[in-house]
Amino acid sequence: MREVGPRVKSTDMSDTRTSRRVTGVGTVLTFVYAVMALGATGRSFVQIAERFSDAPIPYLLSAASAVVYILATVALLLSKSRTWYRIAWIAVAFELVGVLVVGTLSVLAPDIFHADATVWSYYGSGYYWIPLVLPIVGLYYLYSQRKKVAA
Amino acid sequence: MILWFTIAQIALAVLVGLVCIGLGLAGRRPGDVSVGAMALLQLVLIVQVIVAIVAPFVGNSPTGSGLEFWTYLVTAAVLPIAGIIWAFIDRGRWSVVVMGVLALAVAVMTYREWIIWTVQGA
Numbered sequence: 001m002r003e004v005g006p007r008v009k010s011t012d013m014s015d016t017r018t019s020r021r022v023t024g025v026g027t028v029l030t031f032v033y034a035v036m037a038l039g040a041t042g043r044s045f046v047q048i049a050e051r052f053s054d055a056p057i058p059y060l061l062s063a064a065s066a067v068v069y070i071l072a073t074v075a076l077l078l079s080k081s082r083t084w085y086r087i088a089w090i091a092v093a094f095e096l097v098g099v100l101v102v103g104t105l106s107v108l109a110p111d112i113f114h115a116d117a118t119v120w121s122y123y124g125s126g127y128y129w130i131p132l133v134l135p136i137v138g139l140y141y142l143y144s145q146r147k148k149v150a151a
Numbered sequence: 152m153i154l155w156f157t158i159a160q161i162a163l164a165v166l167v168g169l170v171c172i173g174l175g176l177a178g179r180r181p182g183d184v185s186v187g188a189m190a191l192l193q194l195v196l197i198v199q200v201i202v203a204i205v206a207p208f209v210g211n212s213p214t215g216s217g218l219e220f221w222t223y224l225v226t227a228a229v230l231p232i233a234g235i236i237w238a239f240i241d242r243g244r245w246s247v248v249v250m251g252v253l254a255l256a257v258a259v260m261t262y263r264e265w266i267i268w269t270v271q272g273a
Contacts, residue, residue, distance in 0.1 A: 024245055031237070031249045035230070035256045042222040050218055128259075 022077050029141055030076040032134060037069035039127065040119045047117075058117035061102070065118050068094050072138070079142065085149045089142055096135035099124055103132070152211070152268045153202060157261060160195055164258035167192050171251030181238035185247045189238075192254055193231035199261075200228055215267040223267065227260035 022030050044063040052059055068091050075088035103123035105112055124131025167188040174185055203224060206212070213220050234250035 021241075023241075024243070027237075027241060027243075027245045028248050028252060031234075031252055034233075035253065038226045038230075042226050046216065046219045046222050050216060 022079055026076065026079070026141060026145070029134075029137060030073060032130070033069060033073040033076055033138070036119070036127070036130060036134065037066065037073045040066035040069045043119065055117060058112070062118040065095070065098055065120060068098070069119075076138070076141075079145065080148065080150050082149050085142065085145070088138075092135050092138035092142065095131070096139065099131045099135065152199075152206065152213075152265055156199070156202065157265050160199060161258050161261050163195060164192055164254050164261060168251045168254035168258060171247050171254060173251075175244050175247030175249075175251060178244050179247055180242055180244055181246050181250070185250055186235055186238055189231045189235050189250050189254065192257060193228075193235070196224075196228040196231065196257065200224060213268045214271050220264055220267045223260045223264045227257045227264070230254075230257050230260075 040062070044059065044066040047059040047062055072088060072091035072095065075084045075091050078084035079088045098118075099120040100123075102118055102120035106117070106121040119127050119131050123129065170188060171185045174182075179185070203220070230253040231250075234246075234253040237249055238246040240246075
């Protein structure tokens with residue numbers, strides 16, 4: 001009994017210690033999202049500051065993708081809360097749609113999207129395909145966490 | 152930018168990245184090796200910031216967009232310290248993997264900085 005006591009206690013601690021924040025392998029996913037958020041924000045900032053008039057609509061889309069990456073990062077970080085878990089689903093799904101739609105458009109109608117327009121152009125090939133793979137991994141992760149989400 | 156220093160920086164970032172990911176996957180918590188390696192990478196990035204400030208005054212100017220270059224450099228320069236801070240918040244093995252991923256991101260960004268500085272039309 002003396003051995004069981006502390007062990008039960010330490011399990012309880014690890015459960016309550018991080019009740020809202022993401023834990024385990026999810027932190028790695030969250031940080032990859034954070035890096036993509038920084039990359040997309042940086043690219044968008046340079047586009048808008050330096051040459052916004054060249055292609056206003058693609059560059060606005062680029063800014064939108066950056067905002068969604070930031071939102072997805074925050075939502076994943078807090079994804080143990082139910083509300084943020086839902087927001088994470090929406091943000092990650094939006095990115096999957098974005099990379100597929102913009103990727104396809106950039107191949108079929110390259111005139112609309114400059115090569116540098118968004119992180120989603122050419123299915124994210126300029127970012128080592130991470131923008132294509134990340135939402136799929138993200139959706140899988142969120143699906144695998146569905147029973148661990150706090151009420 | 153200086154070629155040999157850029158190569159050294161990318162090599163260090165890749166090495167730190169692989170070591171940290173390896174240590175993390177092996178189940179090691181943040182320790183002297185992983186946090187120390189990230190601190191070293193942070194130091195090298197600060198030197199790179201100084202190099203990038205001084206270089207144009209000695210005739211080594213970027214051929215591409217200075218704004219884009221600095222966006223990459225500033226972003227890269229906050230990644231190691233972010234990883235170290237995270238390792239103090241969450242002392243689990245996955246924080247070590249996180250630090251490794253951030254170090255690899257530094258490698259990619261440093262490569263992009265070099266392209267912006269030297270090669271145009273790429």
